Amino acid sequence: xxxxxxxxxxxGLVIGAFLYVPLSLIPIVGPxxxxxxxxxxxxxxxxxAFLLVVLSGMLGFFLSxxxxxxxxxxxxxxxxxxxxxxxFFAWNLMQTGFNGIGCVFASLAxxxxxxxxxxxxxxxxxxxxxxIETFIICPSCGISNPDGSVSCASxxxxxxx
Numbered sequence: 001x002x003x004x005x006x007x008x009x010x011x012g013l014v015i016g017a018f019l020y021v022p023l024s025l026i027p028i029v030g031p032x033x034x035x036x037x038x039x040x041x042x043x044x045x046x047x048x049a050f051l052l053v054v055l056s057g058m059l060g061f062f063l064s065x066x067x068x069x070x071x072x073x074x075x076x077x078x079x080x081x082x083x084x085x086x087x088f089f090a091w092n093l094m095q096t097g098f099n100g101i102g103c104v105f106a107s108l109a110x111x112x113x114x115x116x117x118x119x120x121x122x123x124x125x126x127x128x129x130x131x132i133e134t135f136i137i138c139p140s141c142g143i144s145n146p147d148g149s150v151s152c153a154s155x156x157x158x159x160x161x
Contacts, residue, residue, distance in 0.1 A: 005044065012042035013056045016099075020060030021067065024095045031057070031095040032102035039106025046107040053103035057096030064092070 016038035023030035035053050042049055065088075135144040136159050138152040145153050152159060 008042050009044065009052055012038045013052055013059065015041060016053060016056035017059040017063055020057055020095075020099060021064050024057075024060065024064070024092060024099075027095075028098050031098040032105070035099040035102025035104075036106040037102075038099075039103035040110060042103070042107075043110050044107065046104045049103045049107040050100040053100045054096055057092070057099045061089075061092040061096070064088075 016034060019034040019037060020031065023034040038053050038056060039049050042052060044052070068088075134147040136147060136149060137144055138155060138157060138159060140157045141152060141155045143152060143154040145159060149159055151157060
């Protein structure tokens with residue numbers, strides 16, 4: 001099971017980096033869609049998914065820089081090019097955050113088991129086993145008392161059932 005989780009994380013990281021490059025050009029919606037796709041591939045807890053997608057966004061940023069510098073033969077030498085580079089970096093930093101938000105949405109939508117650790121499913125039973133604690137509300141003062149109490153813990157009035 002651990003190997004499968006590591007493989008999902010690696011595939012999500014690589015696929016996400018390649019999805020990030022074109023989709024980061026679409027403001028807000030593109031990175032959220034890219035992050036959502038990565039989250040559906042990884043199927044892990046929201047916190048771990050967010051960190052992996054931010055890492056994927058950084059990998060996508062460096063891939064974008066490589067494409068800009070080699071394919072378009074762009075050289076970073078003048079003051080204008082450094083300002084453009086910093087603007088590109090700030091844009092990608094913001095987009096990486098949206099990428100992480102999309103992945104958290106996917107992680108929540110996929111029903112990751114790490115989200116609800118207190119619920120468990122019994123074998124052969126399709127309903128969840130959840131411990132529910134009940135209370136009796138005092139009609140006089142409104143304080144909640146544990147179920148089975150005879151009198152209110154706050155005002156000592158008798159609790160009727």
